[in-house]
Structure formats: C-alpha cells, structure tokens
Amino acid sequence: MKTVFITLLIASIAHIAYSQNLDSIAYPDSVIIKVQSVKKSQSEILKIAVMKVLGKHMDFNLLKDIPKNYAYIMSASVVIDSDGKIDTIYFPEKMSEDLKKIIKPGADLISKLKNIPVKFTDFKGKIAVFPILYKRMEDVSLDYRSAFVNSFENLWPAFDYKDQKKQIVLLPLCKLL
Structure with missing residues (x-):
C-alpha cells in the first residue's frame, strides 16, 4: 500500500512540475488557452x-x-x-x-x-x-x-x-x- 501511495505521489509531483513548464493548457473537448506575459513598451x-x-x-x-x-x-x-x-x-x-x-x-x-x-x-x-x-x-x-x-x-x-x-x-x- 505504501509503495502505491508513494508511486502516485511521485507521479503527480512529476506531472505538476512538467505542467508548470508548458505555455498552454489543454483539456479534452475544450479551447486551448495560451499563457503569455505582456511586455510593456x-x-x-x-x-x-x-x-x-x-x-x-x-x-x-x-x-x-x-x-x-x-x-x-x-x-x-x-x-x-x-x-x-x-x-x-x-x-x-x-x-x-x-x-x-x-x-x-x-x-x-x-x-x-x-x-x-x-x-x-x-x-x-x-x-x-x-x-x-x-x-x-x-x-x-x-x-x-x-x-x-x-x-x-x-x-x-x-x-x-x-x-x-x-x-x-x-x-x-x-x-x-
């Protein structure tokens, strides 16, 4: 049971860390949202x-x-x-x-x-x-x-x-x- 919990915890941490590096968020059957920083003139x-x-x-x-x-x-x-x-x-x-x-x-x-x-x-x-x-x-x-x-x-x-x-x-x- 502990190994399953630790494996799920490591997998979810890896997924969260990976998603932080993405510049867009996509969900099935949804619109892609592109995240950009606005550069001031x-x-x-x-x-x-x-x-x-x-x-x-x-x-x-x-x-x-x-x-x-x-x-x-x-x-x-x-x-x-x-x-x-x-x-x-x-x-x-x-x-x-x-x-x-x-x-x-x-x-x-x-x-x-x-x-x-x-x-x-x-x-x-x-x-x-x-x-x-x-x-x-x-x-x-x-x-x-x-x-x-x-x-x-x-x-x-x-x-x-x-x-x-x-x-x-x-x-x-x-x-x-």
Missing part, C-alpha cells in the same frame, strides 16, 4: 516610472483638498542620454503656486527621477514629454477660476540650448485622479 515603462516617483514625492493631502471642479495640467519632460539613462528633467517654469506646493519640484525630486534604475533604450538622445492631468475623479466639469487655463498655456517647458535640437517624443496624457 518603453514609453509605458517610462511613464509608470516617472509617475511612481512623482506620486511618492507629492503632497496628496493638498491634492485631495483642491476645490470642486478644479484641475491642473502640467508636463514632465525627460531627457534621455546616449546610454538610455535619465539625464535632465524639465517642468514648466510658470506653474501655479498651488501646483508647486502639491508637486514640490526641486533638487530632491530631480535627484529621485535621475536615479530611476531603468535604461530607456528606445529614447536614447531624445526628450520624452508627457502631460499630466490632476483632477478629482468625481469632477465632470472645469471651473474657469481654476489654474487649468494658465497651466495649459504654460504646458511646454523652456529647454536648454543643448537640448533644443533633440527629437521630442510626445507621450499620451497621464491622469492622476
């Missing part, structure tokens, strides 16, 4: 990495206390060097004071962004620009007294002379709600 990885750093650095208490129907829009421009690492970060120069208090742009934030340990090979020698929208989830309209229009006018940062000739890649809008 470099632009998605860059956007997620920058947004994670911004999210950890910003003051969410101030963001959640913004008045109803207020929204802010800004851009983050990231210069990638020839090695694929983040070299320079640009924020709009004329950000509203409220947005500056929320985001706290400065040397500490720039240092955190430059220390992102990912190489962005698709953006070597380019500037990746993506707008970021800050608004409350329940808001369905914009209050014209908000700083949104001013933020939109100042969305594009002023680049240094060394970066003005680099190719600019505009990434999709990031929404932080």
Whole structure:
C-alpha cells in the first residue's frame, strides 16, 4: 500500500512540475488557452516610472483638498542620454503656486527621477514629454477660476540650448485622479 501511495505521489509531483513548464493548457473537448506575459513598451515603462516617483514625492493631502471642479495640467519632460539613462528633467517654469506646493519640484525630486534604475533604450538622445492631468475623479466639469487655463498655456517647458535640437517624443496624457 505504501509503495502505491508513494508511486502516485511521485507521479503527480512529476506531472505538476512538467505542467508548470508548458505555455498552454489543454483539456479534452475544450479551447486551448495560451499563457503569455505582456511586455510593456518603453514609453509605458517610462511613464509608470516617472509617475511612481512623482506620486511618492507629492503632497496628496493638498491634492485631495483642491476645490470642486478644479484641475491642473502640467508636463514632465525627460531627457534621455546616449546610454538610455535619465539625464535632465524639465517642468514648466510658470506653474501655479498651488501646483508647486502639491508637486514640490526641486533638487530632491530631480535627484529621485535621475536615479530611476531603468535604461530607456528606445529614447536614447531624445526628450520624452508627457502631460499630466490632476483632477478629482468625481469632477465632470472645469471651473474657469481654476489654474487649468494658465497651466495649459504654460504646458511646454523652456529647454536648454543643448537640448533644443533633440527629437521630442510626445507621450499620451497621464491622469492622476
């Protein structure tokens, strides 16, 4: 009896171990399900990495206390060097004071962004620009007294002379709600 139990146990362990190496699962009279990992594009990885750093650095208490129907829009421009690492970060120069208090742009934030340990090979020698929208989830309209229009006018940062000739890649809008 013990040998039968041990034989069944070893056979089932071997079967489970073998099935872990398969990239599809098939059952009789059923549809084959193919399991694949989804590879994120470099632009998605860059956007997620920058947004994670911004999210950890910003003051969410101030963001959640913004008045109803207020929204802010800004851009983050990231210069990638020839090695694929983040070299320079640009924020709009004329950000509203409220947005500056929320985001706290400065040397500490720039240092955190430059220390992102990912190489962005698709953006070597380019500037990746993506707008970021800050608004409350329940808001369905914009209050014209908000700083949104001013933020939109100042969305594009002023680049240094060394970066003005680099190719600019505009990434999709990031929404932080």
